[in-house]
Amino acid sequence: MRTFEEILRLVDEQLRALVLPENPKGLYNPIEYILSLGGKRIRPSLLLMSANMYADDLSPYVAPATAFEIFHNFTLLHDDLMDKADQRRGQSTVHKKWNDNTAILSGDVMLVVAYQQLAHIDPTHLSKILPLFSKMAAEVCEGQQYDMDFETRADVSQAEYLEMIRLKTAVLLGACLKAGALLADAPQEDADYLYDFGVSLGIAFQLMDDLLDVYGDPTTFGKKIGGDIVCNKKTFLLINARNSLSEEIRKELDSWMNCQTCKPEEKIAAVTTLYSQIGVKNLCEEYMQIYFERALASLAKVKVDDIRKKALRGVAENLMSRNK
């Protein structure tokens, strides 16, 4: 079994070895740029760790693993454009550094480049992985659409929110794990359990993101604390607060949300206090724990020795104890 560090090295090597056409530069330079910004490379690592449970030689799987990482970065590129975000990982986003049209078209070709990585898979496995990848890709778009729809809706339920983050964030993790298993000829049942493991882990991961944005440590959290509160982002916390409050306290929350002239720090402090008082912080932590345990239960059903699951369990535990 490879260590997480060894697997990460395989991923980085493959990404560095990625040869894009030299021209037109306006099309391909933004792809090199966004891939160079780094990131945890968690998705391709999950694919390789999953495959490593069934196979020792991981070389046939690094190209498909890269496909998932390129796809992930494609979604970041287009999401940042749609969300009009200026920064990504402390650097200018593509549409800021270049322009909107560049972000659209470079993103498009990036999605194609992801599929080109899949084409390295042998015919038998390709016909299993291609539909899995495309279904995931469509679902991630659906999740982004729901997320945007929620911006203009006041009545989003907790169930709708959980479904949105399942689509936008979690199915990609599930698909990476399932793809790794299928590529390494795992039994279909194992592949399905690994998918479930990834989806539950992904939901727990996103709930933690919601929490960290409010309660994270400003010295270690990569972004400014309270960003979601400032822009009224419909998170698990906000949705549950709005759905559970007395008329009176809800009005207080609404007045902060509608206030155009309030200072960000005051709004963040007030809403954070409110979240803690009414118990949505606890509720979010509970749900995070539920999904994390659900993930571990799915992993437990996978029919390989515990020793071969150790790396995946370690990553899951690390993700849940992260502070950024």
Add this chain to the structure above:
Amino acid sequence: MRTFEEILRLVDEQLRALVLPENPKGLYNPIEYILSLGGKRIRPSLLLMSANMYADDLSPYVAPATAFEIFHNFTLLHDDLMDKADQRRGQSTVHKKWNDNTAILSGDVMLVVAYQQLAHIDPTHLSKILPLFSKMAAEVCEGQQYDMDFETRADVSQAEYLEMIRLKTAVLLGACLKAGALLADAPQEDADYLYDFGVSLGIAFQLMDDLLDVYGDPTTFGKKIGGDIVCNKKTFLLINARNSLSEEIRKELDSWMNCQTCKPEEKIAAVTTLYSQIGVKNLCEEYMQIYFERALASLAKVKVDDIRKKALRGVAENLMSRNK
């Protein structure tokens, strides 16, 4: 052999039978909308006609044929957004009817839906078609990038222009024809000649588009005559005019191009007269003829009976005698 009308019916049936998820509506309705606007469906028809040269049962090929049509419409959707075009086939473009973000995200998922249609191909053929499709898709994006790059460049050469339209327009026709041949187990040589046939035909087709925009019959041409002239679009005509003129006449052309207050009709009339006088109309017709003959020469090399090539030759001739 199926007639063109029979093949068109197969394409339309398959497009109508396309089942997209019902929700989220903001994501999938724009796809149904743009596919409902019609179009000549020339690309999937070319794929099926190519396959029909080698196979009588076309049913295995209608899903992949649809993939190419959906891809084509995806490029229209994103190109219209990048070009800020208000109308497509006499109707509002997606970003006008909805908004920019909808056009970005619906386009993205449309590209994924195209790949989902490819997943219906059996494993052996899939591993040939997937790289062909992705290479074509990347090249079409490259062509669009060059087209946008040309907008801000004054020194575009004829060779660069021909390469741009090869990428943006022609390789898609070539890939359709090659895919049809490969799917129906044509010899590799035939598949390559059919690709060349499609690429040359596509270049001739685009040169005719450039001509029709200026010299088309206003009563049959779908769009307003002179649109390319009004917006200084770098066409074969404009590029050759600028590269061949005496300093004096070039200044006249430039003054029309830079004139912000000129009436469109006057600008169109003046530039059209100039094109005819200096012979770029003739030059464009010559090049169109050269590429059309090159296309027929490639088709002639395909090793099937002439009777089985009749449908494809008919389509090529129709495309070259169109008036819209």
